[in-house]
Amino acid sequence: MKLMAVTDNQHSMENLMSIILKIHEYVDYIQIREKSRTANEVYTLGKRLIDEGVAKEKLIINDRIDVATLLNIKNVHLPGNGLPVEQVKKLNSQYFAGVSVHSQEEAQIAQKNKADYVLYGHCFQTNSKKGKPPIELQSIKKIKKQLSIPIFVIGGITEDRVEQLADLGADGVAIMSAIFSSSNPLESVKKLNERCWRL
Amino acid sequence: MKLMAVTDNQHSMENLMSIILKIHEYVDYIQIREKSRTANEVYTLGKRLIDEGVAKEKLIINDRIDVATLLNIKNVHLPGNGLPVEQVKKLNSQYFAGVSVHSQEEAQIAQKNKADYVLYGHCFQTNSKKGKPPIELQSIKKIKKQLSIPIFVIGGITEDRVEQLADLGADGVAIMSAIFSSSNPLESVKKLNERCWRL
Numbered sequence: 001m002k003l004m005a006v007t008d009n010q011h012s013m014e015n016l017m018s019i020i021l022k023i024h025e026y027v028d029y030i031q032i033r034e035k036s037r038t039a040n041e042v043y044t045l046g047k048r049l050i051d052e053g054v055a056k057e058k059l060i061i062n063d064r065i066d067v068a069t070l071l072n073i074k075n076v077h078l079p080g081n082g083l084p085v086e087q088v089k090k091l092n093s094q095y096f097a098g099v100s101v102h103s104q105e106e107a108q109i110a111q112k113n114k115a116d117y118v119l120y121g122h123c124f125q126t127n128s129k130k131g132k133p134p135i136e137l138q139s140i141k142k143i144k145k146q147l148s149i150p151i152f153v154i155g156g157i158t159e160d161r162v163e164q165l166a167d168l169g170a171d172g173v174a175i176m177s178a179i180f181s182s183s184n185p186l187e188s189v190k191k192l193n194e195r196c197w198r199l
Numbered sequence: 200m201k202l203m204a205v206t207d208n209q210h211s212m213e214n215l216m217s218i219i220l221k222i223h224e225y226v227d228y229i230q231i232r233e234k235s236r237t238a239n240e241v242y243t244l245g246k247r248l249i250d251e252g253v254a255k256e257k258l259i260i261n262d263r264i265d266v267a268t269l270l271n272i273k274n275v276h277l278p279g280n281g282l283p284v285e286q287v288k289k290l291n292s293q294y295f296a297g298v299s300v301h302s303q304e305e306a307q308i309a310q311k312n313k314a315d316y317v318l319y320g321h322c323f324q325t326n327s328k329k330g331k332p333p334i335e336l337q338s339i340k341k342i343k344k345q346l347s348i349p350i351f352v353i354g355g356i357t358e359d360r361v362e363q364l365a366d367l368g369a370d371g372v373a374i375m376s377a378i379f380s381s382s383n384p385l386e387s388v389k390k391l392n393e394r395c396w397r398l
Contacts, residue, residue, distance in 0.1 A: 038280035039262060063238060065265035070286045081237035087269045 122155020321354020
């Protein structure tokens with residue numbers, strides 16, 4: 001099972017750099033999702049990470065296709081209110097483009113529009129989605145059956161919940177708080193990596 | 200003297216569409232600067248304007264080079280915290296890229312980095328820059344002398360201030376409130392157009 005770390009838009013640039021440099025070897029992807037930062041800040045963060053040895057292939061840029069393009073990063077993630085995936089893929093079919101979805105219907109549309117993966121959730125109650133009810137976990141199974149592209153799941157996922165999600169058909173887990181709010185991100189990622197690797 | 204209308208991030212999408220469709224024939228450029236909108240909203244706005252007959256050559260997209268690319272619009276404007284102009288021009292030298300500057304030094308750096316124009320201000324007290332002192336108007340003259348690229352000026356510009364700015368060497372005026380907060384945007388733009396055309 002794939003492991004994606006998703007940044008939480010809560011850290012200083014220095015802290016974020018430091019956490020990512022510690023954990024990058026233990027995850028498949030790091031999604032840079034810093035919604036309140038400027039284009040220049042996201043660009044600078046990406047550039048510094050690459051300069052420090054983080055593999056471009058592991059980095060996914062959320063929303064800002066232009067930043068990804070300038071950094072020569074092919075992995076992009078399109079949020080629900082982001083650019084249309086069919087247009088992004090038409091622009092350059094080399095993009096590996098994920099799309100956030102919240103229902104079976106949205107997942108099917110994303111696949112039809114040439115998304116390379118979907119990110120579905122949120123799976124469990126989480127502070128970042130306070131007040132919104134989580135998905136029915138069984139819906140992961142249903143969506144998985146109808147898709148040929150991978151399904152990543154997100155939202156309140158912790159180490160002990162990974163196996164259950166793999167059983168339901170998820171191809172990957174996307175994790176924010178359990179890594180970036182952990183008192184020891186490296187330790188948390190190592191444990192997650194251990195679980196995912198076996199599934 | 201060139202006339203650029205700059206959207207003010209204060210209108211509904213419908214109102215914005217309606218104002219731009221009324222005024223577009225009387226301005227040289229319309230800069231879409233809707234900072235609090237999502238990528239999808241800016242993309243949709245641009246697409247609808249083009250579909251309704253606004254010339255692509257008149258549209259300038261602020262900050263989101265990706266949106267400009269998807270719309271096949273070559274004019275982009277980079278705010279102070281935006282992507283580095285030298286990288287944007289390196290990506291595609293066809294971009295006509297403006298840069299916001301606030302000093303003589305920034306203007307020279309922008310030109311060195313291949314900006315196609317600078318946008319300098321703010322010239323006068325304006326609600327959108329409350330608390331920040333305006334520039335010394337004489338600095339326009341100094342900057343103009345040192346640049347070979349056009350200098351647009353912005354900030355609190357009204358019809359009766361255009362001539363003074365032209366005398367100081369400005370090649371264009373960028374106008375937000377006096378158009379988008381006007382009770383009659385078309386009338387205001389026609390008057391501005393009349394002034395600019397003669398200078």
